[in-house]
Amino acid sequence: MSGPAVPVEPMRIREMARREESEPRFLGGHALCAGCGIPIVVRTILNSIPTPVVVVNATGCLEVATTRYPTTAWNVPWLHVAFENAAASMSGIEAASRALVRRGAIASEQEITFVVFAGDGGTYDIGLQSLSGALERGHRLMYVCYDNEAYMNTGIQRSGATPLAARTSTTPLGVSSLGNMHRRKDLTAIVAAHRVPYVAQASVSDFQDLSRKARRAALTPGPAFLNVLSSCPLGWGTEPRDTVRVARMAVETGYWPLFEVINQHYRINYEPDPRLPVTRWLSSQGRFRHLEHDHGDIIEQIQAEVDEQWRRLQERSAADAHYFAAEIGAVPPPRDATSPGPRMR
Ligand SMILES: Cc1ncc(C[n+]2csc(CCOP(=O)(O)OP(=O)(O)O)c2C)c(N)n1
Numbered sequence: 001m002s003g004p005a006v007p008v009e010p011m012r013i014r015e016m017a018r019r020e021e022s023e024p025r026f027l028g029g030h031a032l033c034a035g036c037g038i039p040i041v042v043r044t045i046l047n048s049i050p051t052p053v054v055v056v057n058a059t060g061c062l063e064v065a066t067t068r069y070p071t072t073a074w075n076v077p078w079l080h081v082a083f084e085n086a087a088a089s090m091s092g093i094e095a096a097s098r099a100l101v102r103r104g105a106i107a108s109e110q111e112i113t114f115v116v117f118a119g120d121g122g123t124y125d126i127g128l129q130s131l132s133g134a135l136e137r138g139h140r141l142m143y144v145c146y147d148n149e150a151y152m153n154t155g156i157q158r159s160g161a162t163p164l165a166a167r168t169s170t171t172p173l174g175v176s177s178l179g180n181m182h183r184r185k186d187l188t189a190i191v192a193a194h195r196v197p198y199v200a201q202a203s204v205s206d207f208q209d210l211s212r213k214a215r216r217a218a219l220t221p222g223p224a225f226l227n228v229l230s231s232c233p234l235g236w237g238t239e240p241r242d243t244v245r246v247a248r249m250a251v252e253t254g255y256w257p258l259f260e261v262i263n264q265h266y267r268i269n270y271e272p273d274p275r276l277p278v279t280r281w282l283s284s285q286g287r288f289r290h291l292e293h294d295h296g297d298i299i300e301q302i303q304a305e306v307d308e309q310w311r312r313l314q315e316r317s318a319a320d321a322h323y324f325a326a327e328i329g330a331v332p333p334p335r336d337a338t339s340p341g342p343r344m345r
């Protein structure tokens with residue numbers, strides 16, 4: 001199922017801006033909270049896709065807040081489905097488009113990008129089986145999990161993406177509980193284990209990296225998956241104005257590494273230098289505030305897991321470096337030394 005490596009496209013900010021101006025795919029006037037990361041993620045992704053798109057959207061904040069009858073924020077073909085079947089529904093749409101191409105009813109299937117948007121609840125947990133099936137069958141679709149680390153729309157219940165010790169409405173603080181007592185699932189690794197051609201982690205804090213990955217995912221001749229960290233001021237206990245700053249802290253501490261897996265080869269896209277202590281990420285949010293009081297053991301555990309995650313990632317990407325060295329166009333332009341932005345590669 002592995003497809004050929006897709007050449008890296010140069011960043012096209014101008015093209016994104018033009019699309020936003022002339023044919024905006026995702027409009028304002030929706031009811032997502034101030035400072036919500038989701039509209040940044042959705043807009044960046046849709047504006048980075050060079051072809052027409054069809055969107056399938058599982059239930060969650062994105063779907064609920066953008067389609068209040070009789071209005072909609074979607075300026076593209078859009079289908080709302082249940083949690084369980086977002087990937088299955090898109091599989092059917094993609095298969096139908098191939099059938100129409102075979103009959104000559106539409107010119108070329110390559111002209112449409114099939115994008116699924118679903119939250120972490122809809123992806124890590126409830127829709128995991130249909131995602132797995134779609135990946136296994138090899139549909140040409142791009143599945144985006146906007147990961148805000150809980151079931152936010154129904155009142156901040158924990159999901160399989162909720163980090164250790166986070167306070168949620170179903171993992172409250174109490175005599176015998178310090179918040180969520182389970183470790184989060186490594187969904188990106190689960191998807192990568194399906195050996196699909198393109199898998200990546202991205203963050204709302206790094207929109208150029210996200211844009212490049214969205215474009216690459218759209219051009220992948222098979223299943224592509226993006227796991228995108230998306231801040232939720234309400235659920236994380238942060239200020240709306242800090243949305244990008246908080247997500248950046250996840251990247252700078254190594255809690256949320258930016259990397260991609262292309263045809264099963266790992267590449268780290270950004271290495272924080274120095275990598276900040278994980279306390280910088282934890283202390284930026286109200287949901288971890290209780291850890292400030294004498295819970296060094298849990299913080300140590302979180303730090304140890306982040307360190308181990310980095311060690312494995314670095315090991316894998318070092319072993320796969322030959323693959324990317326050979327990839328035409330994979331070498332990025334040298335960093336502009338005057339730029340204060342993160343170093344991407
Ligand atoms: C099968 C099913 N169970 C529960 C619900 C209720 N529900 C609607 S939105 C939502 C939360 C979704 O969480 P997530 O996928 O993480 O998206 P977010 O709300 O965080 O954007 C839930 C539980 C539902 N619509 N369908």
Ligand code: SF4
Pocket residue numbers: 031032033034035036037038061065148152153231232233234235
């Ligand atoms: S609850 Fe969180 S994820 Fe949902 S709209 Fe508000 S900020 Fe966004």
Ligand SMILES: [Mg+2]
Pocket residue numbers: 119120121146147148149150151152
């Ligand atoms: Mg969620």
